[in-house]
Amino acid sequence: MPQRVHRFLFAVLMIYFLMPSGAQSQSIGGGIVGRVKDQRGDSVPAALVQLVNTSTGQIRAVSTDNEGRYEAREVSPGIYNLTVLKGGFNTAKVSDVRLSVTQVVHVAEITLTVAPVGNETIEVRAAEIAMIETNSPALSTAFSQKQIRELPLLTRDINSLALLAPGVFSVRTFSFASTLVPFAVNGSRGRENSFIIDSVDNNEPLFGGAATQFTNTDLFAEYRIITNQYKAEFGRNSGSVVNLITERGGNQWHGSAFWFAQRDPLNATNRVERAAGLDRPAPFAENVLGASLGGPMQHESTWVFLTYQWDGARNDLSPLYPQVATLPTVRGLNALSRQPLTQTLSALLNDPTVGRLPLVAAPCFSFFAGLPANNPCTISGPPNNGITVGGTPIEFGSFLVSRAGIFDVRDHQTSFRVDHRLTEKDDLYGRYLFDDLRTPRTVGAAPLEVGFFDPGLMPSYHELFLQRTQNAGLFWTHAWPRALHELRGSYTRISSQLGALGVSGNAQETLPSVTVSDTFATSPAPGGTPAGTSAFLAAFPAAGNVFTMGRDTRPSRINSNLYQVQENISISRGRHSIKFGANLVRTLSNIRDIPSNLGEYFFAASASSGFQNFANNAPTFALQRFGNFGGRGGEELPLRQFSQFYFFEDDIRIAGSFTLNLGLRYENYGQPINRIAELNPNFGSQIQRDNKDFGPRVGFALGLGSRTVVRGGYGIYYNPTASSPISYTVTTLGCCKLPAA
Structure with a gap:
């Protein structure tokens, strides 16, 4: 694709998103670096190094510099075979180099042997990889596809893997919006984590936490959590960064089918059940069924991977919570x-x-x-x-x-991904994620009603929670021998309802x-x-x-639409690995949540x-x-936010085992609460944007052998204004009156 086309496409996207009105610019790709020398120990410049993905056959080619060093950045996670070619030398091949999310793999020095004229051979060697990553200041923990699928996760929530990383602890029992915020890191708030799927945002814009709670472990190829000293390309929040990559197809058809079941005879009685006089656990049954399928639509050029999972759980808590x-x-x-x-x-x-x-x-x-x-x-x-x-x-x-205490949960999850090799230098892939959840809010009446005032609510008016999350993304990369251009666009829609959704729509909207x-x-x-x-x-x-x-409140509705575009450029030059990019996010949320309307x-x-x-x-x-403000507006509050992020970073190899990282990040968040100021004349002046959020990053990594590394660094990180207090403000600013009898 001509360079001017690249510029035109990026300019169009920039103009579209830069309208008056968070997220981050990041990557899931890793890197493979090393050095090529000859039998005398001298550097071999201009050698061709090919990285071949063993699953799809895709090839990424780089060349060695004057010092014999090669570096391939932003390489998709997977298993690769390395082939080194240079005229006059035998071809060297290194097999099964495994690359994880954001990991930089250091391959042991490759020695090329002189080939007799007309009698070149291929020399195959086993991969020698350092046990730990020695050139990054960031502290992270990765989980492979095998670990994701085989570790015993009782709830099958993949974010439970983060609890196995140092400095991570669960906050489900006391965190705000606990269903979305599963953990906290290094003393930060739970909603200050940043969740990423395939390099694009997966953050709930109002309450924080992961927007989609996928439990299908067949969907993901790898899970990595960065808990400290992450580079300038990562931002938006000061907590951890969770990187997830979805599985993709390969040149061989493969798939799976599974059934995961839980039953109450396998459970032990808990304190609540014993206090209620039960001598056995409350009836419980859960069935999780699903399947996955992946393979080539066109051999070595187009691959597809799709999954589906149905989760049905029923917990009969009627003996514990009679009504x-x-x-x-x-x-x-x-x-x-x-x-x-x-x-x-x-x-x-x-x-x-x-x-x-x-x-x-x-x-x-x-x-x-x-x-x-x-x-x-x-x-x-x-x-x-x-x-x-x-x-x-x-x-x-x-x-x-x-x-009356039946607690029924129904969840449908599906995904679809297509990868296509456009040319030797261009790759394109798109994917679609879908999650549809239906669950009761509580068993029986709400806790406040049980604890302080029992109104004898009819069972048909118990509250249900419905949420549908959709995410679509299109990703394009163009590779040069020592540079890479990435362009990503994504759209996310999160729709949720909470209320007496088990009765007719007319009763929901009109019956007080x-x-x-x-x-x-x-x-x-x-x-x-x-x-x-x-x-x-x-x-x-x-x-x-x-x-x-009836209920005194119509069902609450929250609809959020997120439009995101990213562009990153990576350049490898001598001892420098430079990366810079931009990330633009437009968030449109509409909230209807007015008590007693x-x-x-x-x-x-x-x-x-x-x-x-x-x-x-x-x-x-x-x-x-x-729910309106002094007669202005309606019951639905439209929140609009535009956020923009830019970064520049450079990994500098000072010596073979010492890497210095320098970076600068700029973040500019919107102020969605200003929408209330526009509707309510008593709100006061609008809150101005903070246009000075620059975050410098300095870090280093010193390798002391293959098993030990010393890391350190300094950085300034920013958190966006949480929009959940805005939602609460909306529910408390309405005016009240007594209807005529």
Whole structure:
């Protein structure tokens, strides 16, 4: 491709992204370096060194300099055979040189022997590689494909591998947005880690952490975490840098199929289960099924690799978290159906739990002595505790909801990657990643509702969390004998919803929270005793007294779109390995997360009973919050951010075992919170960009043999402003009012 085409393409991308409105510029490639000499120990200049990927047959060619040194940078991880050719010498071949993510492999000196005229031979030698990387100041830990697939990861979360690296500890139990932030490094916050897949960003823009939580270990070829002193090409956060590379096809068709299963008989009882009186673990079953396939679409020029995984887990925690619902009995439902239906009564009768639970024979609590064997556990006392509608008695009961503690998780993951060799110097590949997750937020009611106020929420309105993540990328490289040009573009979309997603869309968007308080069912049911009823009602405050339909909040929605473009150039010249580049990121996020935007309606006893007020649609008290700012904007907050990053670095070989790294990085982050200032006149002045975020990097590596290296360095690192507090600000700045009854 002509040089002017390169410049034109890059200029177009720059213009597109440089619009008013984080991420980093980095690489997953490694390097192979060494020296070629003759039998007398003299350097062999201008020798051709070919690196042949054993899987795909792709060739990368470099030449030796005047000192006989060769250096191939930004080489894709894999296994390579090295071939050294020079006129008048026998050809030397070094087999099976394994290259990891960002690793620089030092190959032992290769000696070329003089070949008799017309009788050149090929001399094959075993690879002699240093045990540790001796020319980088960065401290990192790598895991090969074999380790990724075979190490016992109970949750199959590949980021659990990071916990095996020094200085890394788990923060899942106390970290903000813990599902996205699995660990912290060297005392930094968990959300200050940077996650990369195939050189492009995999960071959740609002909460931090990895945007996609892939658990299919067949998808990845290598995992590396850099925990200290990373170079200028890496940035965005001050914690660790996690590098992941996806598997690619080869010249041979290969694949896998797997089934991973977990069952409760293999588990031990925990403290919660023992405290609940269980003598065995709660029922649990998980099945993870998947397959992968890779191979050549066209031999030695086009390769494909694809994967699919389905994860289904069910944990029945009903014995640990029982739920009671107060509903009309069958007689009560029949009596209500003959009444003139108001808007509130219609909503009650249309609720899935109300129409199903009283009709199903199910057991009541077995560990409360004095309760009946089957539902209802308690009922209205004569004459129905005064619960009437239009003078007609309405019988209620309290019901144990069977299997209310079912915790179902469903996750679909798939990937598709195509690599294509355009020319001997140009490579192009694209890949697509997809993850679709559905999981309950909690078992039963939310923790605050259980701990402080039990509203008797209907099971149909439990909260579900849905998230779909997609990432598409296109990558192109052009190689010269001593230089490499990389151009990458990617698009990521993260869509999530949280709310009562198990009911109809109309109910999600229009039905407010309705809480009715009355003495519905506080008397013994047939087969029960007063003592058993009293113990039961004391254990479940809402039972027989309160029921709640609907949610006070519409389901929250967060949609983020990230557009990213990178360009890097690497040059090897003498003792210098120079690399510089730019990374531009445009982030578009839309948030709808306003508590109480549907409102809460409370019906309690006044001149009429609480349920009579409910039937008459006469609330005692109501509260509603509106999510706009002083009448500006709507319920959805659009956040816009443009970030740009530039770097320059140079690895200088001072001596054979001493390498000095010098670099400078510039980072410029957007201020998405300014969007609130545009909508709310009381916010104050906008926050200006910090245009002085320069981060110098200085590091060294001194090799003391093949097993020991001394590293050191200094650097300044920056973290972007977390957008999660902005989301919280949105949920608290709305104005509230009481709707008219």
